[in-house]
Amino acid sequence: MKPSREAMQKVPMSQVRPFYRPRRTCPFSGKNPQTIDYRDVKTLSRYVTERGRIMPRRITFVSLAAQRKLAQAIKRARFLALMPYIEK
C-alpha cells in the first residue's frame, strides 16, 4: 500500500524509500487465490508469451507449486486445441 502524504512527511528523509514498491505476489496462492483450470483459456493465456510458450516464473512471480499446476493446465489446454502449441 502506498503511504499517505502526511505519513511520508512525518518520516525523516533518511528513511523514505522513494523507489519502494511491494513485491508482486502469486495470484494462485495466499489469500483468496485464483483457481487454475485447463478450460479457462482467458486466464491461462496471460501466462504464455505471444508465441505461445509458457512464461518463466521469474517474470510472472507465480509460486513454484502453482507454476507446476499452471504448466499442466496449459499443456492440457493445448492438447484439446483450446490453445496453440506455437503461434507464428
Place this chain on the structure above:
Amino acid sequence: MALYESVFIARQDLSQTQAESLIGKFEKIIKDNGGKVANHEYWGLRTLAYLIKKNKKGHYAMLNIDAPVNAVQEMERQMRFDEDVLRFISIKVDELSKEPSIMMHQRNKEAQIAAEFGVDLEKKEVKNEA
C-alpha cells in the same frame, strides 16, 4: 470408484444432435460397465487452435464420471474406434464440480449477447418498415 472429467472433440461436420447422441453413447458405455455419469456438458462447435485431421472446428463435450477404471478404459477404447471422435482426454479429479464449468459461462454470455443483438436487429427492421 474414482471421479473423472472426460472431454472429447467430435468432427466438425456432425450436427449438434449427432454430437449429443455421441455423448449418450459414451454415457451408456459407462453405465453398462458399472459407473455413472453425474453430469454432462455440450460446449458447442468451437474453433480449434490448430488443425486436427483437417478439421478447423470441433464439437466439444465433457462428461463428469464416477466410475471404476475399467469402465473409463472401455469408453476410451470405444472413442479410439469411433471415427467421429478427433481427440479425448480423461482427467482424474478430487471432486466433480456441480456448477457448470467456465465454458458454459462463456456460452451463456455469448447467447445473451446474441439475444440482445437479435432484439436490436428487430428494432432496426421495425424502423425500416416505418
